[in-house]
Amino acid sequence: MGLxxxxxxxxxxxxxxxxxxxxxxxxxxxxxxxVNSYLQWLQDSDFKDECAICKTSLxxxxxxxLCCLDLFHLExxxxxxxxxxxxxxxxxxxxxxxxxxxxxxxxxxxxxxxxIRVKLADSKWAIPFLPKKPAxxxxxxxxxxxxxxxxxxxxANFTVNTYDDRDVxxxxxxxxxxxxxxxxxDEDKYGTKKNENxxxxxxxxxxNVHQRFYKKKILYGVIAFIIIFxxxxxxxxxxxxxxxxxxxxxI
Ligand SMILES: [Zn+2]
Ligand SMILES: [Zn+2]
Ligand SMILES: [Zn+2]
Ligand SMILES: [Zn+2]
Numbered sequence: 271m272g273l274x275x276x277x278x279x280x281x282x283x284x285x286x287x288x289x290x291x292x293x294x295x296x297x298x299x300x301x302x303x304x305v306n307s308y309l310q311w312l313q314d315s316d317f318k319d320e321c322a323i324c325k326t327s328l329x330x331x332x333x334x335x336l337c338c339l340d341l342f343h344l345e346x347x348x349x350x351x352x353x354x355x356x357x358x359x360x361x362x363x364x365x366x367x368x369x370x371x372x373x374x375x376x377x378x379x380x381x382x383x384x385x386i387r388v389k390l391a392d393s394k395w396a397i398p399f400l401p402k403k404p405a406x407x408x409x410x411x412x413x414x415x416x417x418x419x420x421x422x423x424x425x426a427n428f429t430v431n432t433y434d435d436r437d438v439x440x441x442x443x444x445x446x447x448x449x450x451x452x453x454x455x456d457e458d459k460y461g462t463k464k465n466e467n468x469x470x471x472x473x474x475x476x477x478n479v480h481q482r483f484y485k486k487k488i489l490y491g492v493i494a495f496i497i498i499f500x501x502x503x504x505x506x507x508x509x510x511x512x513x514x515x516x517x518x519x520x521i
Contacts, residue, residue, distance in 0.1 A: 272290030272308055274291050280292040280293070282339070283310070283311045284300050285303065286304060290308065293381055294381055296335070297381055302329055304318075305341075321346055322340070323349075323350060323366055331345060336365050338365050338367070340368060351363050372390075373396060376401070
């Protein structure tokens, strides 16, 4: 055990700088250094400053430090792993030096593990084993489409509102969340668009049906009112008014 310069207790040791170093400081201050346990240093201070895969210097090229602390060129790790068949299980992609699993287990949250996940995010062989990218980055492409759909729906609601019928909106209340509810980060982007367009069309056509229905209703109402009014006026012309009755009574 030793003390890193940041005063964290550590059992790790930088072979290049010959000093104790904690995991965080390896990342910031010793990215190209050979690091191992202090015990290992005491047993054998010899080390090769080269990539175990291509046997060339680690001072050039992008590097990746695995959870076992072994350091390789990122390119070399990717080339080696891409050579394995596609259905290879996660535990068969191992460090060429110590044979520990390259991809950190899901429950490992150390700074080194986070960096490994980021560095391998674009590696074909590693993608199936890495956590899915946050939805926000995927949605950034879809956002404008969603805005257009939203404005369409709002316009559609507005035309319905001009009929001032409170029964119309609640019946369509659940429709709006359903349209966006089917959006799923894992779903095929183009498939999603298709579904949304279909749902939107159905939604708008159902609105049109309602509009026609209410137009008819109002028309029938007006016709009925005119008929009833004219019947009443015809009837009233046959019945003498109270004033006429009074005059007739007096006579
Ligand atoms: Zn430190
Ligand atoms: Zn160092
Ligand atoms: Zn290499
Ligand atoms: Zn290793």
